Amino acid sequence: MEEKTRVDDIDRSMYDIRNEDRDAYRLGAGLTPELVEQLSREKGDPDWMREFRLKSLEIYNQLPVPDWGPSIEGLDMDKIVTYVRPNTKMQGEWSEVPQDIKSTFDALGIPEAERKYLAGVGAQYDSELVYHNLRKEVAEQGVVYLDFESSLRSEYADMVREHFMTLVPPTDHKFAALHGAVWSGGSFVYVPKNVEVEIPLQSYFRLNAKGAGQFEHTLIIVDEGAKLHFIEGCSAPRYNVANLHAGCVELFVRKGASLRYSTIENWSRNMYNLNTKRATVAEGGTMEWVSGSFGSHVSYLYPMTILRGEKSRMEFTGITFAGHDQNLDTGAKVVHSAPNTSSYINTKSISKGGGVSTFRSAVVVGANAKGSRSAVSCQSLMLDDISRSDTIPAIDVRTPDADVGHEAQIGRISDESVFYLMSRGISEEEARAMIVSGFADNVSKELPMEYAIEMNNLIRMEMKGSIG
Amino acid sequence: MSEALLDIRNLHVRVEDKEILHGVSLQIGPGETHVLMGPNGAGKSTLGYALMGHPRYIVTEGEIWFKGERIDTESPDKRAKAGLFLSFQAPLEVPGLTVSAFIRTAMEQRGEHLRIAQYNRQLREAMDLLQIDPSYARRDLNVGFSGGEKKKAEILQLHMLKPSMAILDETDSGLDVDAVRTVSAGVAAFQKDQERSLLIITHSTRILESLHVDHTHVLVEGRIAAEGGADLVDAINASGFEAYEKKSV
Incomplete structure (x- = not known):
């Protein structure tokens, strides 16, 4: 009976495993140019990256905190430790990963998942990759899957530099600027022309240290005619100190290529998830998003797709579950900027226990996007009288020759x-x-x-x- | 009386502010088939819902006993687990839940754990009997089903769950002649098991043609107005409910 009446005490133990801080190294809290330089030095950044970070910090200091969404007043940047590096070098073999880190991942089911379904795992422990493995057959196809720091020193360094934060520039918003200044960890994936990766690539992000922010950068380039499914899974333990996630995902889908990007986010309930994801799609390319948002205290998450090439298309399938003390502001954006492009956004949101779920969408159809089609469908389910669900669709169509539809439904369990x-x-x-x-x-x-x-x-x- | 499988004693049922049933008593023994007839609005469906424990149908007086236990305060799932079943007049649509997954979960809740192959075989056999296309097993429960398909899906559940007492609420309404025949054959197959009892709620008699009937009850304005054997069905068929409506006033 007790179990029936208590809503707050959900057993999250599986997700709440936390190791003692074993961090070899920590930067002081608070954000200064000295700190950013120190971070850059520690990471062995190339000069351009160091400058990029400092420039981003300047922008960060100039931009206002967004005031149009859920409150992020609980977030105190001066208290966020931006960089925590686990006490271990990158591993290629599961057996070499230290036992306590391993048991955390074991509890999250990663090795097993990898064995059965996944081509490779880049598991991020705090801000650095501790385990990185790409199955042989995928590597042999010429697919590149590197942790982001390594990519800057690899033969793909120029390619990375050419693309890094061009889709999401630091000027985009305050947290993109922050990301530019303190990004750490993440993945770089390049799929060469006409290569179809059969099994999904996966990365599993996780925060561990108290008060540590996470700013991983994901850059994926799927070259002409190539195909990839990338899975990003997130889970974090729960603490009382405010945590911040300001990751950045940039996806480049070339001519005729196709990319599916799947995420289940289950951040701990003190997390401010201010993540930015964006894709650009060339002629005949396909971008598919699958997005599940369950965790965090506050989320701002609207993956954006720019349909730049003729006949390019995108599909977004998302679900958001906002429970007690959660304010999840999620949705999707699409910009049609070529003829005969199409988009389909299909989302579901569930709110319960006083949780707030807001669906925000933006569909922009440019004057040159003749013959384009867009459909947005969002359904909300409220499980009680104290929860809240809002839908905020924005539609901007600049050509008469476009077919744009929107439908929204809000309901309860009958x-x-x-x-x-x-x-x-x-x-x-x-x-x-x-x-x-x-x-x-x-x-x-x-x-x-x-x-x-x-x-x-x-x-x-x-x-x-x-x-x- | 103590042998009755289902024993309804002086049942008064209220929906919102209105009392619909004004003291209904009815006993159904193991293996018996009873028919509950009556004009529209007499309270037939109310009795079905009240027996199953619908939260909007409040028992204000009287008792419901099933298998020697008083059940009128039990939740619907407990009544179902005890062996009671209600075939809905308007079955609900549940998007995202397949017919197969639903029935399997319901069976598991009753402690029946079948291997998947065995379960699929049983389900397939039951679907064949009811002339339901096998592809319906993977369809969302009742979503996009025609009226007839929904009723067949109810009888499919009846076959799979094998309750000891089934209440069929207007299972024949809205069906074409062929569908009535199929559903009726399905019910007859269920009836063959000597231990299983039926309460068939209907205002027509088409579904009864191929079924054996032990007792008939006529419900008018929330009260039992007449009772008899199978021949009472024929009498009502011939002259309607008018005579009883007068009697009950």
Whole structure:
């Protein structure tokens, strides 16, 4: 009975494992040019990158904190330790990863996931890669998968420099500037022309140290006619000190190429997730996003796609689950800037226990995007009377020759449906979980099996104790 | 009386502010098939919902006993686990939940754990019997189903869950002749098991043609107005409910 009436005490132990701070090295809290230089020196940045960081810091200091979304007043940048490096060198073999770090990943199921489904794992422990492995067959195809620091010293250094923060410039917003100044860790992926990577590549990000921010950078270039599925999974332990995630994802989809980028984010409930993701798609290219947002205290997340080439297309499938003390502002943006492009945005949001879920979308169809099509569909489910769900769609169409549609639905779980399932012997809690899982089904269908199961478990975990 | 599988004693049921049932008593023994007839608005569906424990249908007086236990305060899932089943007049659509996954979960909740191959075989057999296309197993529960398909899906659940007491609420309404025949054959197959009891709520008699009926009850304005054997069905068929409506006033 107790379990039924308590909403807050969800067992998150699986996600809340935390090791003793074993960090060899920590930068002082607060952000100064000296600190950024020190970080740059420690990382062995090339000169251009050091300058980029300092320039970004200047921009950061000039830009205002965004005031149009959920409050981020709880975030105190002076207290965020920007860089925490685990006490281990990069590993290529699972067996060489230190035991305590390993058991954390074991608990999160990563090695097993890797064995079964994944081509490679770049698992980020705090801000640096501790484990990086790309299966042979993928490497043999010429696919490059490097941790971001290494990419700057690799033969792809010029390519990285040419693309780095060009899609998301530091001037974009305050946290993009912050990212430019203190980014650390992340992945670089290059898929050569006409190479189809059959199995998904995966990276698993995780924060550990108290008060540590995470600013990983992901840069993916899928060359002409190539194909890739990249999975980014996030999970973090829970602390009382405000945590910040200001990662940046830049995706380049070349002519005729296709990229699917899947994410399940389950940040701890004190996290400010201010992440920026953007893709540009060339002629005939395809960009697919699958995005699940479950964790964090506050999220600002609107992956953006720029359809730059004729007949390029994008599809965004997303789900957001906002529970007690969560304000998740999520959605998607698309810019049609070539003829005959198409976009489809399909999102679901669930709010419960006073959680706030806001769906924000922007569809821009330029004057040159004749014959383009866009459809936005968003459905919200509120599980009680104290939760909140908002939809804020923006549509800007500059050509008469475009087909743009939007539909939104906000609903509740009907008592009749719950009774129907219960009349077959299913408990009320299970019945509600089944209905919510069903609501999320079109998203789970898009995920690899392993992740679909994880997502369903998350929903069940969230639904547990929702009756009271 | 103590042998009754389902024993309804002086049941009064209220929906919102209105009392719909004004003291209904009815006993159904193991293996018996009862028919509950009556004009529209008499409270037939109310009785079905109240028996199953719908939260909007409040029992204000009287008792419901099932298998020797008083169940009128139990939740619907507990009643179902005890062996009670209600075939809905308007089954609900549940997007994202497949017919197959739903029935399997329901069976597991009752402690029946079948291997997947065995389960699929059983489901397939039941679907064949009811002339349901096998592809429906993977479709979302009742979503986009026609009226007839929904009713067949209810009888499919009946077959898979094998309750000891099934209440069929207007299972034949809105069906064409062929569909009635198929559903009726499905119910007949369920009835073959000597231990299983049925309460068939209907205002027509088409579904009864191929079924054996033990007792008939006529519900008018929230009260049982007449009771009899299978022949009462024929009498009502011939002359309607009018005579009973007068009697109950």
